[in-house]
Amino acid sequence: MSNDAAAKRLLDGRAWDDFCETLRLTGHEIDRWGDMVDDLDRTEWYRYLSRNVRNGLERFVENSEPDSPRLRDTPFRCSVNAQTPDQDHLLSEWYEPGYEYRIWGNRGTVAYFVMAAWKADQDRNVGGCDWASVGVESLKEFDPAMLYTTAFLQSDAIHFDADGNFEVYCTREKPEGKDWIQIDDATVGMLIRVVHQDRAKEIDPVMHIERLDGPSQRPVKPHELSTNLARAAQMVRGYAELPRSWWFDNLGTRINQLQFSRTVYLSNGGVADRHHAFGAWDKPRDMALVFQFAVPPAEYWIFQLLNIFQENLDTYEHLGGHINNSRAVLEADGTARVIIAESDPGIGGNWIDSFDHVHGTMSLRFIKCETPPTVAAHLVPLEELREKGVAILTADRAIVSGDLVD
CATH class of the missing domain: 2.60.40 (Immunoglobulin-like)
Incomplete structure (x- = not known):
């Protein structure tokens, strides 16, 4: 029933309206910063939102197809939570948990990287209702920007062959003789942080991900796009509220x-x-x-x-x-x-x-x-x-x- 509701909201345009309205209302959240912001802050605020719109669409609309997992770097200049320019962040967003994966590739010449599985507290039926009018309070229920690492694997613990090739399994149970990150039914994605010491002198790693059950590619379904538009808009709202709350509740003190x-x-x-x-x-x-x-x-x-x-x-x-x-x-x-x-x-x-x-x-x-x-x-x-x-x-x-x- 929830998929039917989400599909209907996409096909009659309500999901798109809610996406746009969430973004519009989020723009006005700069007023919650009060008098401390100057003209440069306000200018960078609207640019920050535009970058996060791009980031949200890349993550959830383009890179959250259930049957086609990918590892993609974050978009150019999108910098959330003090993202270091010396790291590449390879993301794989999983539309729904429950599947198992293999990651494989070649490390290049980078000295260190770390793989992390995460969960996010969000209802799986988010495409079936409106979020814009709920405002910032909606983040208590549905915040794609709030992630929790559940397991990680450092490159020091990965076995590489003489040419730097490797493979890692993301499964519930550890495969015998394989490098492994444990995932479960709450896992909604994977993030690989590639740490560069000197980019000009290094060969970037090449990494791929696949679902172990080998699904075929298929067209997008309306309930999936409805859900992913909601995720993208709420991610923008979440990353708008996060620096404000951190500043006033913690850093600014x-x-x-x-x-x-x-x-x-x-x-x-x-x-x-x-x-x-x-x-x-x-x-x-x-x-x-x-x-x-x-x-x-x-x-x-x-x-x-x-x-x-x-x-x-x-x-x-x-x-x-x-x-x-x-x-x-x-x-x-x-x-x-x-x-x-x-x-x-x-x-x-x-x-x-x-x-x-x-x-x-x-x-x-x-x-x-x-x-x-x-x-x-x-x-x-x-x-x-x-x-x-x-x-x-x-x-x-x-x-x-x-x-x-x-």
């Missing part, structure tokens, strides 16, 4: 501080192979914000400067807006100093252009790291930093953060 939290990171599809800190930053244009932290042993680390919607700044394509382990210039004592300012104060370290932003979010992550570091921050006048150098970064002026919480 700890300005210019970072906190490592497994709970926060894992609440949105994170995988427990890393320590990931989020924070909020606020800096007038004539000030500089300087962070310093020890660099512990890790497979990879990155510091990212982001807007308030947790998007990478526009500069990331040109290696701006972030610093990572392969490009960082470390101090003599092995610590990393990151200077956020509108211009380079010329004191060494690693300068990140704040790119006309006065506030935003930030991210510091370490992959395969035992214990994350303490972080010291200094908010100082840019001209004073330029004239007097690091001598003004005294302990009594430091904002200390980087605590590890559950």
Whole structure:
């Protein structure tokens, strides 16, 4: 009956109307940020929504066909939840759980990747009713943006042949002698994070996925498209509400501080192979914000400067807006100093252009790291930093953060 209702809503146009109305209403959610947003924030908000519309349609309309699973990278410039520019995110969305899969391919020359299965709390009959008029409250029942990792497999544990070929089974029970990720009837997708150290010098992996029961490709059914349009629209709504709630409930209460939290990171599809800190930053244009932290042993680390919607700044394509382990210039004592300012104060370290932003979010992550570091921050006048150098970064002026919480 639910499929009949969803099909009818698609064929008479109500599913499309609800899709469009959900997007329209979500655009006005910027007003819930209050007076803190400026003109640049508002401009980036509408661009952020447009990117998520593209992302939602790619994920749920194009890449959620029940009989044709695929692994596809996220669309160009779609950056949700501090998505690192050094990672590729290969997604396979499963319209309905219950099937089993094989992933196979070649690792190329990348040093590390991790596969993760996830579940999302959503009714399977979402195509059978309207969601637009319910507003943000609808996310309590149906939020495709809220993902929970149920199992993961690191490339360290995968067996590769001499040419780098591999295969991994995604099944309920472990196949004898095979690499394996356990899935169950709640699993709705797979995400493979491919970690790049230096893209220009690496050969990308090639990966494929197939259903083990070998279905034939077939035309789309109306109830499926009705459901996937609802998922796409609600994903946009979810990723609109997520940075707002994170800011006002968490990050914005700890300005210019970072906190490592497994709970926060894992609440949105994170995988427990890393320590990931989020924070909020606020800096007038004539000030500089300087962070310093020890660099512990890790497979990879990155510091990212982001807007308030947790998007990478526009500069990331040109290696701006972030610093990572392969490009960082470390101090003599092995610590990393990151200077956020509108211009380079010329004191060494690693300068990140704040790119006309006065506030935003930030991210510091370490992959395969035992214990994350303490972080010291200094908010100082840019001209004073330029004239007097690091001598003004005294302990009594430091904002200390980087605590590890559950």
